[in-house]
Amino acid sequence: MVSVDYELRKKVMDAHIHDALKYCYQCGRCTDVCPVSRVAPERYNPRANIMLSFLGLNIFKGQQNNFAIWGCTVCDTCDEICPQKIELTEIFAVLKNMSIAAGEGPDYYTTQASAIYDAGKAIPSQAAIERRREQLGLPKIEEPNVEEVQKILNATKLNTILKK
Ligand code: SF4
Ligand code: SF4
Incomplete structure (x- = not known):
């Protein structure tokens, strides 16, 4: 069972400008346009990453899971398409920094x-x-x-x- 990681949640919320993250309504446009999701839909999904980060569900721990974070190439296409102006890549930077701090970077x-x-x-x-x-x-x-x-x-x- 995955428990809530309050440190992750706090870091994600602190990092997000304008507190817009809570307005993500899971429309999935970020995933539709993501070039990584297109080629590896089973392994990388920005919409899911946003939802899990917001909920503090840290499924990203462990090197075996790190493609779920590090698959992002920071092309910023998702940031541009998001109707709620959520800066997804800012959130993903928090996840990547936590992964490195835990010694789990690729x-x-x-x-x-x-x-x-x-x-x-x-x-x-x-x-x-x-x-x-x-x-x-x-x-x-x-x-x-x-x-x-x-x-x-x-x-x-x-x-x-x-x-x-
Ligand atoms: S495009 Fe924006 S609002 Fe839609 S799922 Fe992605 S982050 Fe959420
Ligand atoms: S910035 Fe990352 S998550 Fe967003 S579209 Fe590009 S590869 Fe996908």
């Missing part, structure tokens, strides 16, 4: 975050890319200031999550 997330922490950018420099840019007459890519990037990421406590 591996690809921490791997990518680690690459950004170490190199200052998502895709580290590669000789092949540099050569291709030169052939195309494009300027050299300026290297990021890794120290500065790490300072910013440390302020968000990403280093503690990544154990850096």
